[in-house]
Amino acid sequence: MAWLLVFVETALFIALAPLFAGWVKWVKCWLQNRRPPSLLQPYRDLAKLFRKRPVIADQASWVFEAAPYIVFATAVFSAGIVPFVAAHMPTAKIADLIVLVGFFALGRFFLTLAGMDLGTAFGGMGSSREMMIASLAEPAMLMAIFTLAMSASTTNVSQAIDWVQQSGLVLRPSFAFALAGLIMVAVAETGRIPIDNPATHLELTMVHEAMVLEYSGKYLALMEWASQIKLMLYGVLIANIFFPWGIAHDFSPDTLGRGFVAIAAKLALLGAVLPTGETLFAKMRVFRYQEFLGFAYLLSLLGMLSHVILEVN
């Protein structure tokens, strides 16, 4: 029964990811005085791409064809282990936050391999930039996770959520810093402004788009869908760890319904904050990424230090 619920929840997560991406785009258009596309537009794009016949260069190796499936699979597995509507799913016992970071790294590894597979200049450039961002963002993310883990004495997401809810409203400086650091990492990892611009195909600025430039048809659809899932994963992670109120703790239909409404409201709010930030900031030069992510690392580190210095005795 519980395992069935895991499958349903993961399927719901994957199905709703394009809607979340559509909502972010909708708010962004609205903020910039443009007429927004329908909220369902990402679904139409995906459906169109799935119908089209993919074109693959004749030099492509098996990595090129396998990468979209691997990237999509890691995104789906990550969606399975992050508590979405309810905490304490059976999957929570199998995998903790460090496994989640590992899944992200695995997906990214194959994404960058695929970018380099054809030997085009753009793909290689995008891959090298992606790896640069990842090497700077991962320590910051892990440091934020360790801060959380030291406070809650666990790296398990569900138990951390329990702990945050039980301790009630406490002004924890470490959590404020870890939250700020994690938000900056999320912005960098999901390729939003000021690190990458998801809406552009301008050659010199793109990172994610450069890597998937050679893909078409169903492969491109899988890649796009995986990146939408990743965006929503970060949103759910931030919403459920730092503001866990409303998440379901048992599997009765009543609490599950309430949990769903709560996470939908939290995601709608986060999906409005993200494009607001994107509208306020301009995209950075590539050589300033190090400053941005160094700042994220500093925030996470300060979170850790303020936990050690100020919060325990």
Added chain:
Amino acid sequence: MGIAQQTIYEQAVLFIAAVVVFTSFLMLAQKRLFPLIALFASQGFLLAVTTALVAYDRDYPHLYASALITLFIKAMVIPWLLRRWIIQLDVHREVESLLYPTYVMMAASALVLFSYYIVLPIERLSTLASRNALAVSFAVVLLGMLLMIARRQAVTHVIGFMSIENGLFFAAVTATGGMPMVVELGVAFDVLVAAVLFGVFFFHIRSSIDSLDVDELNRLHEVDTR
């Protein structure tokens, strides 16, 4: 006793302590003078808020006065004076290039840990709930020194010096509940006088070496080999 068992006021004091050390880090990274002064003013403002919180939490009415003095001098008068001088000296558009920003940040994090390690035995002597903030105030002192060491601009040195004073004041407020009123008044006016004197120095340095870069002070004019 962890943070969850403390009252909301004590939690707020600890929270602000973390934000104060964060502003010190931001000062180390800030290249422009106007934002640097704004950061210094916000540090003074946080200090005043902490003092008022401690005054309310422990019912020390004389701390309200020192909160007001802090707010007036450190968050308003000194930033305003510095701002006026750098406009008069025409250095407000200068962007200082940071030497080794990454190493400075690493050194800063190490200093925070070091101050924690140093303060640990001292903290046991205090019985107040906010004594954990003592390490943070010591860190603010050390970070102010680091700011003075790492930079070459005279105005930045003065801000580093003033932020050292902020750290000492923070230590006094959080660890012992403030100094006697006479001492506090004396220190406040000393800081103000120091600020005025620094202003005079700025104009002297400026007129003698035609720059506010203190590295220029290392060279004697007569034996200039460059």
